[in-house]
Amino acid sequence: MTVKFFLFMFIGMLLSCGTTPDFDSSLADPSLSPEAVIKEPELHRGKLALWGGIILQTQNLKTTTQIEVLAYPLDDDNEPLIKNMPLGRFIIDHKGFLEPMIYAQGRTITVMGTISEVKQALVGASTLSYPVLSARQLHLWPAYDKRSRSTFHFGIGIEL
Amino acid sequence: MRIKYLSAFVSFAWLLTALLLPACSSHIPASIKHAPDAAPDITQVRQHADRYLSQTVRWGGVILKTENKKNSSWLSIIALPLNKVGEPQITDNSPGRFIAIIDEFVEPLVYKPERLITVTGQLMRTQALNIGEFSYEYPVIKVDHYYLWPAKPESNVADYPPFWWHDIYSPLYSPYYYPYPFPRKSNLRDP
Numbered sequence: 001m002t003v004k005f006f007l008f009m010f011i012g013m014l015l016s017c018g019t020t021p022d023f024d025s026s027l028a029d030p031s032l033s034p035e036a037v038i039k040e041p042e043l044h045r046g047k048l049a050l051w052g053g054i055i056l057q058t059q060n061l062k063t064t065t066q067i068e069v070l071a072y073p074l075d076d077d078n079e080p081l082i083k084n085m086p087l088g089r090f091i092i093d094h095k096g097f098l099e100p101m102i103y104a105q106g107r108t109i110t111v112m113g114t115i116s117e118v119k120q121a122l123v124g125a126s127t128l129s130y131p132v133l134s135a136r137q138l139h140l141w142p143a144y145d146k147r148s149r150s151t152f153h154f155g156i157g158i159e160l
Numbered sequence: 161m162r163i164k165y166l167s168a169f170v171s172f173a174w175l176l177t178a179l180l181l182p183a184c185s186s187h188i189p190a191s192i193k194h195a196p197d198a199a200p201d202i203t204q205v206r207q208h209a210d211r212y213l214s215q216t217v218r219w220g221g222v223i224l225k226t227e228n229k230k231n232s233s234w235l236s237i238i239a240l241p242l243n244k245v246g247e248p249q250i251t252d253n254s255p256g257r258f259i260a261i262i263d264e265f266v267e268p269l270v271y272k273p274e275r276l277i278t279v280t281g282q283l284m285r286t287q288a289l290n291i292g293e294f295s296y297e298y299p300v301i302k303v304d305h306y307y308l309w310p311a312k313p314e315s316n317v318a319d320y321p322p323f324w325w326h327d328i329y330s331p332l333y334s335p336y337y338y339p340y341p342f343p344r345k346s347n348l349r350d351p
Contacts, residue, residue: 060292097294101224101238102252140252 020077021139023112025050032115034071034088037131041118049133051090052080052110058100067092067103068130069111078110079141089128091119094135108141191305192218192246192278200283202239202255205299209286217301219258220248220278226268233268235260236298237277246278247309258299259287262306276309 028050037044053071071087072080092111103109113133120127196216205212221239239255240248260279271277281303288295 060294062293062295065294097291097296099238099254099257100291101222102254142252 021110021137023050023078023110023137023139025078025112028112034090034131037090037115038088038118038129041115041131044115044131045117047115048112048136049115049131050074050078050110050112051133052078052108053086053090054080054082055103055105055107055109056089057105058098058103060097060100063095065094065096065098065100065103067094067098067109069109074110078139080108080110082108090131090133092135092138093132094138103140107143110139110141111135112137188245188247189305189307191280192307195242195246196280202258202299205283206256206286206297209283209297209299212283213285214282216280216282216304218242218246218278218280219260219301220246220276221254221258222248222250223271223273223275223277224257225273226266226271228265228268231263233262233264233266233271235262235266235271235277237279240276242278246307248276248278256299257291257296258301260301260303260306262303271308275311277306278309279303279306281305 028048030050032044032047032049034051037049051069051071052074053069055067056070057068059066059068068089068091070089072082073084073087075081092109092113093116111133113135115131116134117132119130119132121130122128195218199217200212200215202219205217219237219239220242221237224236224238227234236257236259238257241251241253241255243249260277260281261284262279279301281301284300284302286297286299288297290296
């Protein structure tokens with residue numbers, strides 16, 4: 001009896017160990033992809049999106065932080081499935097400062113936010129459209145091994 | 161009879177462990193091991209620096225940059241939470257950045273980016289420097305004591321599968337190449 005109880009407790013503890021962020025995904029439209037927003041920006045402005053992917057670049061602006069992300073489909077825990085085909089790029093617009101060495105290139109992130117605009121930027125010689133999400137909730141996924149942990153990746157132009 | 165030997169062995173092992181454990185951490189200087197009383201943390205200092213001027217703090221983290229000035233060395237550091245003996249813990253929960261001014265030359269090839277350091281010293285002032293376009297107020301510490309934590313060995317080896325993965329006598333062996341499916345533990349600790 002007690003053994004069963006402890007076993008139950010132990011399994012419960014194991015399950016609760018994983019960091020699962022509680023995004024209220026019911027509010028976001030799962031069919032809304034970065035590509036769909038680029039096609040009809042006016043139609044989707046102000047809508048709530050739940051997207052995630054790999055950080056490509058983090059830029060600190062005067063009062064905000066802009067994170068460029070390569071989007072991937074999300075699993076049931078809203079963690080990006082980075083082995084799938086990417087869904088396009090988008091930009092997270094966060095009010096305030098985020099440490100660029102932690103929100104670093106290569107880290108996985110999930111964000112819930114409202115679609116504010118579609119921005120144009122150059123990638124190589126081609127112009128790319130980026131949907132911009134005003135972040136309401138951010139979750140940086142833990143880096144599991146050294147290869148994916150680029151928390152202290154010093155290739156980026158950070159100056160002091 | 162056998163049990164008696166076993167218990168003797170167990171108590172000997174315990175004794176050995178007890179002797180070895182303190183020996184492991186004895187190289188950490190006392191000035192780094194013990195936190196000063198009622199020291200402010202970085203978040204508090206960045207909000208109300210004037211309240212904490214010339215207070216003694218013990219902060220540590222990852223070195224971002226080392227600059228050798230004429231008579232001193234300036235280290236910019238991304239702070240991390242410290243454990244009981246003052247060692248920075250690698251997590252994503254950084255309380256912020258700070259600058260440590262050491263009154264002597266430190267070798268920039270040793271005190272280099274990614275190394276972990278803990279310092280004690282007094283809060284002198286804050287200094288605004290840009291990170292991108294963001295004007296960041298760095299607390300500036302005049303360092304009394306500093307300690308560079310031993311570098312963890314490179315974990316390249318740990319990224320390889322265990323020996324039995326490619327061992328033809330192993331029950332898990334397959335003649336077709338399979339990448340090892342489990343993430344190996346690296347030397348970096350995760351939260």
